[in-house]
Amino acid sequence: xxxxxxxxxxxxxxxxxxxxxxxxxxxxxxxxxxxxxxxxxxxxxxxxxxxxxxxxxxxxxxxxxxxxxxxxxxxxxxxxxxxxxxxxxxxxxxxxxxxxxxxxxxxxxxxxxxxxxxxxxxxxxxxxxxxxxxxxxxxxxxxxxxxxxxxxxxxxxxxxxxxxxxxxxxxxxxxxxxxxxxxxxxxxxxxxxxxxxxxxxxxxxxxxxxxxxxxxxxxxxxxxxxxxxxxxxxxxxxxxxxxxxxxxxxxxxxxxxx
Amino acid sequence: xxxxxxxxxxxxxxxxxxxxxxxxxxxxxxxxxxxxxxxxxxxxxxxxxxxxxxxxxxxxxxxxxxxxxxxxxxxxxxxxxxxxxxxxxxxxxxxxxxxxxxxxxxxxxxxxxxxxxxxxxxxxxxxxxxxxxxxxxxxxxxxxxxxxxxxxxxxxxxxxxxxxxxxxxxxxxxxxxxxxxxxxxxxxxxxxxxxxxxxxxxxxxxxxxxxxxxxxxxxxxxxxxxxxxxxxxxxx
Amino acid sequence: xxxxxxxxxxxxxxxxxxxxxxxxxxxxxxxxxxxxxxxxxxxxxxxxxxxxxxxxxxxxxxxxxxxxxxxxxxxxxxxxxxxxxxxxxxxxxxxxxxxxxxxxxxxxxxxxxxxxxxxxxxxxxxxxxxxxxxxxxxxxxxxxxxxxxxxxxxxxxxxxxxxxxxxxxxxxxxxxxxxxxxxxxxxxxxxxxxxxxxxxxxxxxxxxxxxxxxxxxxxxxxxxxxxxxxxxxxxxxxxxxxxxxxxxxxxxxxxxxxxxxxxxxxxxxxxxxxxxxxxxxxxxxxxxxxxxxxxxxxxxxxxxxxxxxx
Numbered sequence: 001x002x003x004x005x006x007x008x009x010x011x012x013x014x015x016x017x018x019x020x021x022x023x024x025x026x027x028x029x030x031x032x033x034x035x036x037x038x039x040x041x042x043x044x045x046x047x048x049x050x051x052x053x054x055x056x057x058x059x060x061x062x063x064x065x066x067x068x069x070x071x072x073x074x075x076x077x078x079x080x081x082x083x084x085x086x087x088x089x090x091x092x093x094x095x096x097x098x099x100x101x102x103x104x105x106x107x108x109x110x111x112x113x114x115x116x117x118x119x120x121x122x123x124x125x126x127x128x129x130x131x132x133x134x135x136x137x138x139x140x141x142x143x144x145x146x147x148x149x150x151x152x153x154x155x156x157x158x159x160x161x162x163x164x165x166x167x168x169x170x171x172x173x174x175x176x177x178x179x180x181x182x183x184x185x186x187x188x189x190x191x192x193x194x195x196x197x198x199x200x201x202x203x204x205x206x207x208x209x210x211x212x213x214x215x216x217x218x219x220x221x222x223x224x225x226x227x228x229x230x231x232x233x234x235x236x237x238x239x240x241x242x243x244x245x246x247x248x249x250x251x252x253x254x255x256x257x258x
Numbered sequence: 259x260x261x262x263x264x265x266x267x268x269x270x271x272x273x274x275x276x277x278x279x280x281x282x283x284x285x286x287x288x289x290x291x292x293x294x295x296x297x298x299x300x301x302x303x304x305x306x307x308x309x310x311x312x313x314x315x316x317x318x319x320x321x322x323x324x325x326x327x328x329x330x331x332x333x334x335x336x337x338x339x340x341x342x343x344x345x346x347x348x349x350x351x352x353x354x355x356x357x358x359x360x361x362x363x364x365x366x367x368x369x370x371x372x373x374x375x376x377x378x379x380x381x382x383x384x385x386x387x388x389x390x391x392x393x394x395x396x397x398x399x400x401x402x403x404x405x406x407x408x409x410x411x412x413x414x415x416x417x418x419x420x421x422x423x424x425x426x427x428x429x430x431x432x433x434x435x436x437x438x439x440x441x442x443x444x445x446x447x448x449x450x451x452x453x454x455x456x457x458x459x460x461x462x463x464x465x466x467x468x469x470x471x472x473x474x475x476x477x478x479x480x481x482x483x484x485x486x487x488x489x490x491x492x493x494x
Numbered sequence: 495x496x497x498x499x500x501x502x503x504x505x506x507x508x509x510x511x512x513x514x515x516x517x518x519x520x521x522x523x524x525x526x527x528x529x530x531x532x533x534x535x536x537x538x539x540x541x542x543x544x545x546x547x548x549x550x551x552x553x554x555x556x557x558x559x560x561x562x563x564x565x566x567x568x569x570x571x572x573x574x575x576x577x578x579x580x581x582x583x584x585x586x587x588x589x590x591x592x593x594x595x596x597x598x599x600x601x602x603x604x605x606x607x608x609x610x611x612x613x614x615x616x617x618x619x620x621x622x623x624x625x626x627x628x629x630x631x632x633x634x635x636x637x638x639x640x641x642x643x644x645x646x647x648x649x650x651x652x653x654x655x656x657x658x659x660x661x662x663x664x665x666x667x668x669x670x671x672x673x674x675x676x677x678x679x680x681x682x683x684x685x686x687x688x689x690x691x692x693x694x695x696x697x698x699x700x701x702x703x704x705x706x707x708x709x710x711x712x713x714x715x716x717x718x719x720x721x722x723x724x725x726x727x728x729x730x731x732x733x734x735x736x737x738x739x740x741x742x743x744x745x746x747x748x749x750x751x752x753x754x755x756x757x758x759x760x761x762x763x764x765x766x767x768x769x770x771x772x773x774x775x776x777x778x779x780x781x782x783x784x785x786x787x788x789x790x791x792x793x794x795x796x797x798x799x800x801x802x803x804x
Contacts, residue, residue, distance in 0.1 A: 030346055081647045088649075103634070103655070107662045110655045117658070118651025124661050124727040146662045188368040195366065199380060217366050221345045235320060235345040242322040246278035253279060 004066060006031050006204050007052075007172055012061035014044075014051050021047040023228045025061075029172065034198055034205045036219030036236065038212060038251070044228035045208045046176055052206065053093050053174045054083055065090075068171060088118055092165030092203075096177035098157035101164070104150040108135060108160055111149060115168045134163040138193060155186035159193065166201065175207045179214050191217050212255045216240055224248045263332065265434050265465035266295035266318065271327035271341075273310070273317055287313045290327070293484055297433070300456070300466040300479045305486035311469045312361075314486065315436045318467070319358045320348040331355060331434065353381055357432030359440045363411060363423040371414070371422050372397065372407040378430040396425045400451055416443045421452070428455050435459060437468040441475045453478050502591040510557040511589040516540055520558035520713070524704060527715035532677025533645070534628050539711040549582055549607055550708030552624035556586065556605045559620060559704070565593045567601035572609035572750065572767035579607075596770050608671070610692040612749045612771040615701035617718060623686040625707035628714065630674045630684045650682045657725060667730055676723045677716055685722075691734045691750045696722040739764040744775035745782040761786045 007029035014022040022044045029035050037045045050056035052063050054075060063075040068090055075083055087093075095101040102111055109131035113121070121127055132142045138159040140152075149157050158178060165173060178194065179187040195218065198205060209215050215222055216236060223233040224247065232245040243249045273288040288310045295301055303311040316322040318329055320340060329340040333355045338347065352358075365374050372393050379389035397407060400421040406414065411422045420443050427435070437456070441449045453475055460466055460481075470476040503509050510517070516538070523537035542550040560566065566586055570578040574596040582605060583594050595601050598613040605622040615621055631641040634652050644650070653674055660668040673690035677683045685696060686705060696703065696716060703716040716722060726732035740747045742763040749771055751764040763785050766772035 033346065080643075084647060084649065106655055106659055109662060110658045113658060114652055114655050117654040118649065120651070122654070122726075122728050124658060125729050127658065128662075185368070188366055192366050192369050216364075220349055234323070235348055237321050238323055238345075238348075241316070242275075244276070244323070249278050 003031060005029055006066050007206075008062075008064040008072075009052055010062045010064070012048065012051055012063070013059050014047055014056065015059050021228050022051060022058075025225075025228075025230055027223055027230070027233070029204050029206060031171075031204055032198070032202045033221065034207060034219045036215040036222045037206065037208045037225060038210065038215050038222055039225035040210060040251075043225040045210075045225045047228075048225070049174050049176055049206060049208045053091065054087055055093070065172070088115060089168050090171050092168075092170040092173035094158075094161055094165055094173060094175040094178050096180045098149070098154070098161045101161040102149050102157060105148050107146045107148055108140065108152075109145040111160060111164045112167050115164065119168065130167060131163075134167050135160075137166075137197070138163040139189070153186070155182055155190060158182065158190060162194070162197070166197065166203070169201065170203060173203050173205045175205060177209055177211075178207065179209070179211065187214070194218060212240060212252065224251065262296075264294040264330075265297050265332045266293070266467070267328075267330045267337075268293040268295075268314075268318070269328045271314070271317060271329060272325050273313055273322060274325050288317065288324075291486070295434070295465045295467055297463045297465045298460055299481045300460050300468060301482045301484050302476050302480040303467065303469050303486055304483050306488050309486040309488045311486055312438055315358070315438055315467065315469065319356055319436055320352070321358075353378075355432060356434050356436065357427040357430060358436040359424055359427045359438060361438050361442070363419045363426075365411065367412055368410055370408045371402065371411045374411065374422060375425045375429055378426065382430070393425065393429060396429050397422070399455075400425055401448055417445065417448060420444060421448060424452055424455070428459065431459070431462070431464075433464055435464050435466045435468075437466065437470075439469055439471060441470065441472050449475060504588045504591075507589055509562070509590055510560050510586070511542075512540060512554065512557045516554075517558040520554055523713045524555065524558065524715060527704070527713050528702070528717050530681070531716050531720050532675075532681030532683040532714060534712040534714045536711055537713050539708045542708065543585075544581075546709035547626065549578060549605070549624035551706030551710075551713070552605050552607070552622050552708075553582060553585070553706075554708060555704050555706035555713060556603060556622045557589075559622075560586065560590055560592060560603060562590070562592060564602045565595050565600055566590075567595050567598060567604045567770075568606075569604065569609060569611065569768075569770075570607045571752075572611070573769045575769060597774075598768075598770050606688075608687050608689075609750070609767060610688055610695045612746075612766070612768045613774075614695070615699060617700040619701040621699075621701055621703050623688070623703065623705045625684070625686045625705045625712070626709070627672075628684055628705065628707040628710050628712040630682045645681060648680065650676075653682055653725060654727070657727065657730075661727070661730055667726065667732070670735070673732075674725050676725065678720050679723075682725075683714065683716075683722075689735065689750055690724065690732075693722070693724045693732070694734065698722075737764060740782055741766045741772060741775075742782045742785050744772045744780045746772065746775055746780070756786050 005028040010026045012022055012025045025048055039045045051058040058076055064072045065075050066072045109128050112131035112134050113127040116127055116130060132145050135142045135145055140156055140159055149160050179190050207218055219236045222236045222239045223230045226247045232239060232248045240252055243252045269292055271288055271291040275285040275287060277283045291314060305311055313322060317324045324341045327341060330337045331340055331351055333351055372390055375393035375397060376389035380386060394407060402418060402421055411419050424440055441452050444452060456466060456479055520537055523535045527535045540554060542553055544550055568579045568583040570576040573579060587594055598611040603620045603622060604611060607624045629641055631644055635641050657667050671689045672684055672687040673693055675683050675685055675693060685693060698719050698721060700718050702718055705714045724732040737751050739751060741751060743765050746766055749766045749768060752767045754763050754765060756763050
C-alpha cells in the first residue's frame with residue numbers, strides 16, 4: 001500500500017508544572033481511519049487531543065500533518081496564521097460540551113455557515129442552503145435552520161456541532177467524548193450518525209472516550225492511555241477481546257459488557 | 259484465486275493467553291496448528307469444548323493476536339501474512355476477503371436490521387438504494403418478516419438475530435468465510451435456508467471454515483473434517 | 495467688528511485641559527493609528543471632567559490635536575445645539591479659547607457623536623468621532639487576546655455571522671448604525687454609532703478621521719482618501735436608508751432625517767438631523783412643506799433615531 005498516514009504524531013510531551021500529563025506519545029492516523037483513545041480520567045487522553053489539535057501548546061514533539069495541497073507540515077512549528085487556517089478548514093474539533101463548540105445565540109444556519117464565511121463565502125442564499133443540507137445530513141429538522149441552538153436538546157446540539165465542523169469537508173476531525181453527557185438512546189443515534197458520516201465523507205477521526213462501548217462501535221483502532229503514556233494499541237476488537245497489557249485487561253474486565 | 263492454491267495456509271499457529279489479573283496465569287489455547295483451506299471446500303472444525311475451535315477462528319479473523327506461527331491469506335491475488343499484520347491491513351482483509359459469522363450479533367443499538375445487513379456493501383462503495391434492495395432480498399430469503407426490516411434487531415428473537423448476522427456476512431460474498439455456529443438457535447426450516455446459502459457460497463468458490471455442533475448441518479456441509487486436539491491444562 | 499485676538503484659556507489650566515505630556519502621548523497614538531488605518535491603538539486614557547460615555551475619548555483626541563488657530567465645531571446626532579454638543583463646545587471654549595462655529599465648512603476640527611455632517615468634508619479638516627465600543631469583534635469574542643489575534647491574522651469571516659443573523663431574523667441586514675466596515679482592505683473597524691447612512695461618506699473622505707474611545711482606551715484613524723467598505727453579502731448588498739419624505743424645513747431629499755413627534759396627538763414631521771446643513775439650505779432659499787400646526791408644544795428634545803445606541 002502506497003498510502004501515507006494523514007497524521008503522524010511523534011514524541012509528544014506536555015507537562016503541567018512537575019506533573020507530566022502526556023509523555024512521549026506517538027501515533028499515526030490513516031486516511032479514512034477512526035482512531036479511539038481510551039483510558040480513565042486523568043490518563044492524559046484529553047490533553048493529548050488538545051495538544052494535537054493546537055488548543056494547548058505541547059512542550060515537545062511533532063504533529064506532522066499531510067495537507068490537502070500535498071506537503072506535510074509540523075502543526076506545532078507552523079506559523080500561527082497558517083496553523084489556524086488549516087485548523088479552520090482542513091481540521092475539525094468536536095467538544096464534549098456543545099456549548100464550547102457552538103454559538104448558542106446564533107441560528108443553527110449561522111453556526112453551520114460560519115466556517116464557510118471564514119473562507120470568504122459571501123452569498124446569503126447559498127450559505128443558508130448549505131446549512132439546510134447539513135442539517136439534513138445530521139438529522140436535524142431543516143425547519144429549524146433559523147432557530148438558535150440554545151433551545152435544542154443536548155443530542156441536537158451535538159449533531160449541530162458536528163455539522164458545523166464538517167461543512168468545510170475537513171480531512172481530520174478530533175472529538176473529545178462526543179457522546180459524553182447524552183442519554184443512552186441519544187448516544188446510540190449519534191454513534192450511528194458518526195459512523196455514517198465517517199463512511200460517506202472519508203474523514204479521518206481521533207475520538208477520545210472513556211466509554212469502551214463507544215470505542216468498540218466507532219473506532220477502527222484503539223490506543224490505551226495510562227498515566228500519560230500509551231500502554232497498548234491495536235485493532236479495536238483485538239484489543240478489547242484479547243487485551244495483552246495488564247492495565248488493558250483491568251480496563252476491559254471492569255467495563256460492563258463491551 | 260486458483261483452486262489449487264489454498265485460500266488460507268496456517269502453519270505452527272500458537273496462541274497463549276496471559277491473565278495478568280489472575281497472577282499472570284498462562285493458558286495455551288493453540289499449540290502448533292497446521293491447516294490449509296482451499297477454495298470451494300467446507301472444512302468443519304471438530305474437537306471437544308475448549309479445544310480452541312473458536313480461538314483458531316478468531317485468530318484467523320484477527321480478533322485474537324496469534325503469538326507465533328503463520329497465517330497466510332490469499333488476498334487480491336497475493337498472499338498476505340496475518341500474524342503481526344498492521345491493523346489497517348487486517349481491516350482491508352476483512353472488508354474484502356474475510357467474512358466472519360460470530361456467535362453474537364454486535365451492532366449499534368438503534369440501527370435498523372436492513373441497514374446492518376447493507377453495511378458491508380456500503381463500505382465497498384455500493385449505492386445505498388442498491389445495497390438496501392439486496393439486503394431486503396436476502397433478509398426475505400432468510401424468512402425475516404419485512405415489517406422487521408426497519409427495526410433494530412435488539413428486540414428480535416435469538417433466531418432472528420442470528421439470521422440478521424448471517425445476512426450481514428453473506429451479502430458481501432467473501433472468498434473466505436469463517437462460520438462459528440451459524441445454525442445454532444435456528445429452527446429446521448431456517449437451518450435449511452442457511453445450509454443452502456453456505457452450499458451456494460461454496461459452489462461459487464468460497465473457502466469455508468465452520469464450527470458446527472448441529473450434526474445434520476455438518477453432514478450436509480462438511481467436505482472435510484479438521485480435528486483439533488484438546489489443549490493441555492493451564493501452565494503456571 | 496471683533497479684532498483677531500490670541501485665544502485665551504481659563505486661568506489655572508493648561509491649554510486644552512490636558513498636560514503637554516499627555517497630549518504628546520495621545521498624539522503618538524494618533525500617529526500610529528494614522529499609519530495603520532483602522533487598527534486600534536491603546537492609549538492612557540485620562541480622567542476627564544465628564545463621565546465616560548459622554549465623549550471623553552473624542553475630547554481627549556480633540557484636546558491633543560487642537561491648536562490656537564483652529565476652529566471647532568461639535569455636533570451630537572448632527573445637531574450643534576444638543577446638550578452634549580453644547581457642553582463639549584463650552585468646555586473647549588473655556589479650556590482653549592479657540593473659535594467655535596456651527597458651520598461645517600468653516601470648522602477645522604469637527605467633533606461628533608453619532609453623525610457625519612451632510613456637507614462634504616474637505617482636505618485639511620479633521621473629524622473626531624466619540625466611540626463607546628471600539629472592538630467590532632467583541633460581540634462574538636469576549637477575550638481581548640483573541641480579538642487581537644483575529645485582527646492580526648485578519649480572521650474576519652465570523653463577522654458576517656452577525657449580518658447573516660440579521661437576514662435570518664428580519665429578512666435583510668437590519669444593522670442600522672455602527673455598521674462594520676473594512677478599512678483599506680485590511681482592518682475591520684467600528685465606525686462608532688453613526689447611522690449606516692453615513693458609511694459611504696467615510697470612503698475616500700478627503701478629511702482625516704480620528705476615533706477616540708475613552709473608557710476602552712483606544713484610538714484609531716482613517717487617513718484621507720482611504721478606502722472604507724461596508725460589509726455585506728452578494729445577494730444582500732449594503733444599502734443606506736431612504737425616506738419617502740423630504741425635510742419639512744428645508745425640503746432636502748438627500749439628507750439623514752429625524753422623525754419628530756410634534757404634538758400630543760401623535761403628528762410627526764421629518765427634519766434634517768444636521769442642523770447646520772438644514773439652516774444653510776434655508777438661508778439659500780430652499781423651503782420644505784413646513785412643520786405641522788402645533789409644532790413648538792412638543793418636547794424640545796425631539797425624537798432622534800440612533801438614541802438606542804446610547
